[in-house]
Amino acid sequence: MIFRQLHDAGVLGINRRNGSYTLKWNKRRFYPLVDDKLQTKRLCREAGLPVPKLLAVAHHHFQLAHLLDQVADRDDFVLKPVHGAMGNGIVVVVGRDGDALVRASGKRMNASEFRYHAAGIISGLYALGGQPDQAMVEERLIVHPLFRDIATNGVPDVRVVVFRGVPVMAMTRLPTADSGGRANLHQGAIGAGIDLVTGRTTYAVRHNRPCSRNPDSNRDVLGVEIPHFETILEIAVRATDRTNLGYVGADLVLDEQRGPVILELNARPGLAIQIANRAGLMPRLDAIERTWQAGRSVEERVALGRDVARSNPPLA
Amino acid sequence: MSRASAITGLVLALIGAAIFATKAFVLGVPLAPSDVKDLWQVSLRVTVRGEGRRGSISILMPRTGDGQTILDEATSSGALDHTSRTTDDGRVGVWTGRFEGLHEIRHRFRVKTVDVTIPLPGRTTARPPEDVERAWARGTVMYPTTAPQIVAALDELSLPGNGDVVGRVRTIFAFVQHEVALVRTAADDAVLALEQREGSREGKERLLVTMLRAAGVPARNARGLVLNEKSAPAERVWTQAWIDGAWVPMSTVDGFFGHRPASLILFGTGEQRVIDATDLRAVAYRYESLREHLQPGEVASVMTPDSGLLRLFSLYRLPLATQAALRHLLLLPIGALVIALFRNVIGLQTFGTFMPILISFALRGMPLAAGLVLVGFVLGVGVLARLALERLRLLLVPRLALLLCLVVLSVTTVAVIGQSTEQNELFKGVLFPMIILTMLVERFTIAIAEEGWKPALTKAGYSVLAIMAVYPLFNSIVIEHLMFSFPELTLVIMGCLVWIGGYMGYRLTDITRFRAILSPQPPEQPS
Structure with missing residues (x-):
């Protein structure tokens, strides 16, 4: 049965995301920290993390x-x-x-x-x-030159899902003409999964179907190395550390001048990142929960996230 | 599902099921409504204010007789003395005593009614017996048979000869029915109604009696209630004419002749009013009714069950209006369960979590298709107006208020159209939940703007699907009976909801959503 296959692939469904992750790890009283962009901005500034002015x-x-x-x-x-x-x-x-x-x-x-x-x-x-x-x-952020041809009409971002301070999965969302410049997967933006270990895009989907090129520029979106990827993961982890939330999606933009900048945090990150990575979140989340220890440094946690990703690779 | 939620759900469901089983199988509360026609529960509440003097109040009360059977009658009146007397005209309950401040008199009964048809004879020459003629064919103040206008009108009618009583009655009946208009605010008086060619219900029926008597046919007015499921019972007056040994019922207003519809119950005949008071300052009264779905014997078992505990919790003992409200209210949990299944097990998103329930609820008693057309029409007008308002750049709350006005106006229009085309189903739409429709318009337009027409229409489609799924449940007499007779089933529903809430598995729609992950080879997208 298809439920069985989804389960074996480790796909996290929306009921389980709500019941076992967002409801369990994200306390309601901390939601305003991420739902209110001014508060998020203040929080990040206090931690010395880059945000748009x-x-x-x-x-x-x-x-x-x-x-x-x-x-x-x-x-x-x-x-x-x-x-x-x-x-x-x-x-x-x-x-x-x-x-x-x-x-x-x-x-x-x-x-x-x-x-x-x-x-x-x-x-x-x-x-x-x-x-x-x-x-x-x-301030308007200026798209990093690397993205100029693979993302069209808008600003691409990098989404990192962070669970209990450990990065779990990442993707980049590339706007296209028919997404109206928005980095929104259900509006037609390309979602490209990023290998946490190599920082390269591995697989991409658009409108829920596999794709390898930007339909506007016809440029290949696979195998692209995301610049400053390690810094992106570290900033995402540091930002989520400040929120007291256990299951967060951090959205960053790579600015031409300033490098990675935090755009916003999300306490109910979507599940499409699994499609973009062709990998289920569950085995990674389980692995992190099994080996979780308090008091690890940011670098150790990023390394842990990479190890977990390496041992739970995308489907063949 | 976590152990805790599995157990909580199980406990809730078991408690509910245990109470249900005890009531159904040990105490014998009927599981399904019986097929009874025209069994009603009627209650009268009279509120009286007096100023410390003695006074009396008399109430016309129905008797078992042709076409109606009275069951389980009960009255309560506090410290007043109660007597009742029965005459040919009917049964009158009289309450006397010192009326100081507010008093309340309650009378409640069940009544089973059937259509009564009196076969009309052909030619008849049988003269009515003397006592009938003396009592019912004379002129009185209320029925002035000798008034010149009445005499003149009869002359003009050229009635058939004395041998054809039915023909004489029919001719007079047709005259009053067609030549005297019904105007609610017009005269109650027979002569005035004749002169002005318009009368109230009372005026027309009095005129009919007066003219019949003047033509030598014994006649009298009958009084009672008309029962209907949608509104409170209303007092009715009609006419009985003595034809060949039988009192033949007829009404020029309600348009029946020779038979009495089952919706009417007869209280009494003659000039006696339904409620009469002497030496009292103010009297107010109100009838309520409810259609029964149980046999009289079964009703007795739920009204006064053998078990004291059951008696304490039986909803059948509540006032009728409360019963009617609870019958509706107890359906809501079922709707909520369907919505939870829709969203968390199937995974279809609708506009507003409980909006489909509320719309289904408002469409109760209306054909589903007509209801959906109504919603569609109001939504269409609203969305068009909303798109037009966009240009004015109005702030949010005034804009929503404007939409509310428009929704009210379009529902009013539908009601007027419904009235003029005699589509009564449409007219019921007036009770529509306006606020919900307004929010629906706003949400729908925002969805169009943000996500585009296709996703917005898809979501609207799912909402309609949810409405259609809930609708038959809300319109089922069986389910209504079950939830009302066994409110503990709500605990079972709560148990199911705990289970659904603890269901961590995939939704049906996750299959399509994540299918891309499972497809073995990523096919190259044509570029």
Whole structure:
């Protein structure tokens, strides 16, 4: 039976993820640390971890009038909901055209459209639970040259799942034209699994089907070595250490100038990373739980994660 | 599933099942509703305010007779004296005493009704007996047979000869039915109704009696209740004419002649009002009714069971309105169970966790297809309006409030259309949960904007599927009876929910989701 095959492949289903991992290891009271991007940013800054620079925040509607003034000296920036999820509600501004703002898609947006969008954010339109939210503007990260041809129309990120302080699995999400520039797998971005040991992409899926090339640029997305991969794993582990959460997805972006930067943390990381890696999470999670000890250093834990990944490789 | 949740679920389910089994197999509570037609439970509550003087209140009470059987009658009235007398006109309960402040009188009974059909004779010359003629063919203040307007109207009708009583009655009946309009607020008086060519129910039926008597046919008004499942029982007045030895029921308003529908119960005849009070300051009363799904004998066993404990917990002893509410309420856990199965075992996502339940609940008693069309229509209007509102850039809460107004308006429109095309099913949609529909519109539009039409419609499709899965459960008399007679089944449902909550296995949809992992060779994507 197919359930049996999934089980033998070590695939983690959504019921077990909720019951045995997120509900068990992520205490509800720590959720705000990752659901609120301002808190995550503060947390990471305090730990000396790199985050995108915060330019402006609007907590209330009346502050919207001045939101654009606060970034008058910049040509590019990103507007985001503080409690957003899955990249919803994000506006990436890449330049100016007279009074209008130029979005990443090339479309123009005037100041009043910008304010309306920010008002929607504050009203909670894009917030996780629909509650009133805040709008934040932060610096736009510039895609590392390595990704320029394998990710099109948007900023790719690297997702690392960290369980009890040990990295378990990683993938990179590469936007495409039909994902609308978003690094969102269910919208058509490419998910490419990364070997924790070598830091190279091993396997990739798009729309839940295997793929090897970016359909826009026709460039091979497999076998690509992710720069600074060890640093990425270490930053992900350090960031999750600060959250008191046991099962977290850390999203990082590789900036051209600054290297790996923490974008956000997720207390309910998705399961598609297993498809992108062609590997189940369960054997790795079990192995980590069996050998877990308190007081290991970050380097030791990254090494442990790599060992576990080596002994639980992707399916043939 | 962890041991703890397996055991918790088992314990809950066992407790529920044990109580259920004891009640069903030891105490003999019926497992399924019986096939009974037109058995009703009716209760009357009269609230009276007095000012310390003696007073009395009389209530017309139904008797067992043609077409109705009265069972399990009971009254309660505190410290008042209660007598009852029975006349040809009916049975009247009289409560007397010193009325100080508020008093409450309750009368409750069960009634089994059937359609009564009186065969009409052909030509008849039989004159009514003298006592019937004396009692029922004379003019009175209420039935002024000698009023010039009445006489003139009869002259114009050119009635058939005395030998054809049925023909005479039919002619007068047709005149009142077609020539005098029914206007709720019009006159109750026979002559006024005739003059103005419009009357209330009371006015039309009085006019009919007056004209029949004036034409020499003994006639009287009958009073009682009309019962229906959807609303509280209403008082009704109709007419009986003495034809060849039988009182023939007829109503120009409800349109029956020669038979009395099973939905009517007869309280009494003549000029006696249903409730009459003397020397009292204020009287308010209200009838409630509930259709029974058990045989009278079975009802007795759940109403006053042999077991004292069971008697204490029997929901059948609650006031009728509470019973009706609980019958609905106790269905909700079943809906919740279906939703839990849908989401956690099958893995289909719906709009709003419990929204499908609430929609199914609102569609109860309505044909499913009509209900879904109604939801679809309101949703369609809402989504179009929502997309149009997008241009105005309104803030969230006022925008939602606007959508609520639109939803209310579209439901109103549907109700009006339903009324004018006599689609009563549509009209019931008025009780629709507006807030839920509004949130549905908003969620649906956001889903369209964020995920695109296809995923939004897929999710809407799954929601409809969930609605369709829950709907038959909510409309089943058997399930309603089971949950109401055995509320402990809710414990069994809770046990199942604990199990579902502890189910760590794959959902059915995980199969399609993770199939890519299992496919042996990753096929190259065409580029």
